[in-house]
Amino acid sequence: MPELIAEVESLVIEVGGMPVRMNTTDPGFLCMLQDRYAGFLSDSKQPAIEFDVDLIPPDSANADADVRVTQRHGRWCLTRGDFRAEWEPAARRGWIRQSANPYSIDAILRIVHTLVLARQGGFLMHSASAIRNGKAFLFAGVSGAGKTTISRLAPSDATLLTDEISYVRKQDAGYVAFGTPFTGELAKLGENVSAPVAALYLLAQGPENRIDAVPAGEAARSLLANVLFFAEDEDLVQSTFHSAFEFVSRVRVSRLTFVPDARVWELIR
């Protein structure tokens, strides 16, 4: 007699100290997630959020379509060409409808983390980050600014947190950067560790290695230009805006001009 009820399996993906459980009835998809998020899996029994993943057949959905993130009656709705998800923070539960691919769920995780962090004074940002001598350094810039290059040039005693999307959480009087599984060109997951943020460097490529001070206004503008934010929500926009100013008032922000040379890391401290 065929089984009428498929067994639900789950795993917990923990990024930035926030465990998110994914439930699925598809063992193949579960294996895919285990491979994709190796190093970020947790055995937490108390997830901050739990998603039921409903897999649908792949179609010609466009993953490059614009993301829409809206909130209504306490329920977030996340949509893109290749997925649809809903999440109710008060219930800590939601569902995801997507095909069996790791990219859609990756986008959903990024969005959910931005929403949670925005309420807490933190953010995800386009930047590489690494830990050296117990301190975290962020390297921000648009595509082509050198995030991957500076990551490749990192000395052996540096721990790469990410080459693409940094995770910044406000903690006590400062900020802490966490490793993320969100990769860029290196396609290498960051280490799942964290450290206090010592500095943010705005990347620029030039004829020499040098560090220049950045006026506070420019620092705030540059930070805001690199913060990931998707929600059409005035409260969260305002929270993120003020968080950026709070960050630049507490963390040193400089411009790092560099040539593709490992000696640039001698300036990072």
Next chain:
Amino acid sequence: MSKLYVARNPRVAARSLDGEMMIMSGRDSTLFTLNKTATILWQAADGATSLDEIVEHKICPEFDVEPTVALHDAEALARELAGHEILQVSEQPIPPRTAAPGEAR
């Protein structure tokens, strides 16, 4: 010519840093950096003070400009900022609503 009144839109986030006024639209996250004149206008836009009073008492003392020219330019600026939903513009005084977020920070 009727008087114009301007008020800060309470649905934007605003911060002044090192003399630069930055404003983010709550609707679409667009970031604006105001120049000196726009900053003066923004800071004086309480909904109760008319635009010509703002020009006379706040803008003209700062710039070497004819009052009529300054008022013309200020009105154009106010309407441009209103187009970005940064300011509200009305021919009547604008009743106070909640203060523009971040203004007092």
